[in-house]
Structures are given as C-alpha cells and as structure tokens.
Amino acid sequence: MVMPSSKKNILLLFDSPCEPSDNPEELRDLVLTDAEYKDECDVLRALESEGFAVDLMGIYNNLEQVIQSVKERSYRLV
Secondary structure (H helix, E strand, C coil): CCCCCCCCEEEEEEECCCCCCCCHHHHHHHHHHCHHHHHHHHHHHHHHHCCCEEEEEEECCCHHHHHHHHHHCCCCEC
16 A cells, blocks of 8 residues: 555554553564564564554553654554
8 A cells, every 4th residue: 555645654552461661672572572462563564564664652551651652753543
C-alpha cells in the first residue's frame, strides 16, 4: 500500500506485563527476541518491510504516556 504522504510513522502498541522501558532499542529487542511477542514481531517486520517507520510502546497502566506520544508525533496510524 502506497501512502500519499512521505510521513509513514506508525505507533505499534502492545500489552506489557510490567512497566516497559523508555529505551526504544530495549523495546525493539524485547519484541524481536521474546517468544511471548511473536505476533508483535511479525507486525513490526511486515510494516518495516513496507517502508514504515515504526515506534514501539508497551502499555502497562499508563494511557497518559500513549496520549502524550500521539500528541508529540504525527503518526499515520496507531
């Protein structure tokens, strides 16, 4: 699917069993290596293969973090 704009930012949310790290590389490593996150890994790889820039955010009792992130960055899809 070709996006009409050059902005192809997507926020990929996933359920986290504990407070996730704010470090994007740690989140990426968790999703790519932990078997518990196989579905999230598949979605991440599929989106990136289509040229999307994907940010990851684990959610654990903190919707304010999600709202703030969406306000700060122009995501095409959450």
